[in-house]
Amino acid sequence: MRVVIVGCGRVGATLAAQLATENHDVRVVDRQPTAERLLPTGFPGSFHVGNGFGRAVLEAAGIEHADAFVAATSTDNTNIVSARTAKETYRVPIVLAGVHDPRRADIYRDLGVPAVSSVRWAVGRIHQMLLHRHLTPELAFGNGETVLVRSELPPYLTGRPVTGFDVDGEIRVVEVTRVGRSLLPAHGLPAEPGDLVTFAVAATALGRLRGFLDKELGT
Known part of the structure; x- marks a missing residue:
């Protein structure tokens, strides 16, 4: 997956470092050349100097072929403009942004851009949303170590x-919504379409959960 990240704070x-270790194609943009120092030694991705909403630098970073875009600068105005540029001008499939002032969250919502806040929580949250976007996050606990996600079960189950479907210490089914009604699953309750x-x-x-839900019968 090619990911363009604006903001190298x-x-x-x-x-960027986490995604690069997972062999994703990561392109980082920051207006300050010295920001590159925050990237780990031997970072395999690329670093580009410029504004996160400037078309020249975004295109140099490969946004026209990006699978995802993350606005992670220190200012909400820059994040809003750059996220909007990625979404509306370049039609990047996944656009996420950091928000520093919670009062601005409605702006992101109106743009259709998921927004996250808090440095430590944001890294884990953005990472989850990029790689597991079809598992809808409902709630996170602590610093994001445990999350609630919902998914419709595939027919083969x-x-x-x-x-x-429980995996001790990793995955636990806590609720089932069936024909519009919620229930707590009793032991042995069979899954229904x-x-x-x-x-x-x-x-x-x-x-692991994503792989389990994506598995096709007989494979």
């Missing part, structure tokens, strides 16, 4: 006990 640099299941998941196990 604590959030941007940490997220119909008839299997819902509680059989259309079940919307709420999982409590360790953030480190999101990939």
Whole structure:
């Protein structure tokens, strides 16, 4: 996945380093050349100097072929403008942004851009949303180590006990919404077509849950 990150502060640099270790194609943009120092030695991605909403620097960073864009600068105005540019001008599929003033959250919502706040929590939250976007986050606990996610079960799981999807210490089914009604799953309750299941998941196990839900019968 190609990710363009605008802002090489604590959030941007940490997220860039984490994604790079997972072999994603990471491009970082910052108006300050010295910000590159926050990236780890041997960072395999690229660093570009310029404003996060300037078309020349964004195109040099490869935004026209980006799969995701993250606005993580220290100012909300820059984040709003750059996120809007990525979403509306370049049609980047995934656009996320950091927000420093909670009162501005409505602006992001109106733009259709998910926004997150708090440095330590934001890195984990953005990372989850980039890689596990089809698992809808409902709530996070602590610094994001545990999250609640909801997903409709794939057809191949119909008839299997819902509680059989639990993985000790990693994944636990905590609720099922069936035909519009919520219920707490009893032991042995079989899954039915259309079940919307709420999982409590360790953030480190999101990939495992995603693989389990994406698996096709017989593969």
